[in-house]
Amino acid sequence: MPHSPAPASPDSTALRGDCGSCFGLCCVALPFAKSADFAMNKPSGTPCRNLGDDFRCGIHEKLRPSGFSGCTVYDCFGAGQQVSQVTFGGVSWREAPETARQMYEVFPVMRQLHELLRYLTEALERDAARSLHGELRKVLSRVTALTEGTADALETLDVAAVRAEVNPLLLKTSALVRSRAGTKPKSRRGADLLGARLRSAKLRGADLRGALLIAADLSGADLSLADMIGADLRDADLSGADLTDALFLTQPQLNAARGDAATRIPPGLERPGHWSA
Known part of the structure; x- marks a missing residue:
């Protein structure tokens, strides 16, 4: 009897930030404090002064010399474009201000889910963890389904519980991979x-x-x-x-x-x- 095809792992590009498909969510939703990493204070939900009308950073090419090295370190693992184009259907917080609060709440939740997808995808690429691939695919499928949920579902999602489900498999993967160190x-x-x-x-x-x-x-x-x-x-x-x-x-x-x-x-x-x- 033929086997059913295994669910495909997310494309690696889908798990990297694509600023051109995002509504500048990391520049609005996230807070930062004036420090060696940021040149100013910015509360959550307030657009960074460097964010343009096109949702692009106005100083992207000179972030480090401008005192924003923290921005060069950050990556949303593709959560920005997922929230912008899928969860909210390509309608920005500027076009629909009534969605802004929920969009900002959902973004960090999605970021955590995408980070888990990044780890699960890598685990599936490890030949040393082949004995776990069946379990890894099932969990990958469940986490992927969560990323495709509604804004209401994502806002109330217990991310800690999701992490608790994924973490044992990542630990087992780690043990198998590291055992090959010799x-x-x-x-x-x-x-x-x-x-x-x-x-x-x-x-x-x-x-x-x-x-x-x-x-x-x-x-x-x-x-x-x-x-x-x-x-x-x-x-x-x-x-x-x-x-x-x-x-x-x-x-x-x-x-x-x-x-x-x-x-x-x-x-x-x-x-x-x-x-x-």
């Missing part, structure tokens, strides 16, 4: 490694889930096959580091770090423009 994987899960000196550290297959690595020196470190989910890499030095096949590493994490031409990154991710040559 060495006993180190656990640094949730570790406070703020400013740590980890130059040339042997962290192949390490569990760095949720580790605080702000301003850590990871230059020349071997991070291949390491689980990077939730690791805080802000201002971490990845110069010459090997992130080959690093697990659950995202573009925002790379954007927040420092690196150079010798940094080895997984396929599908881009070398940030602010990294040194």
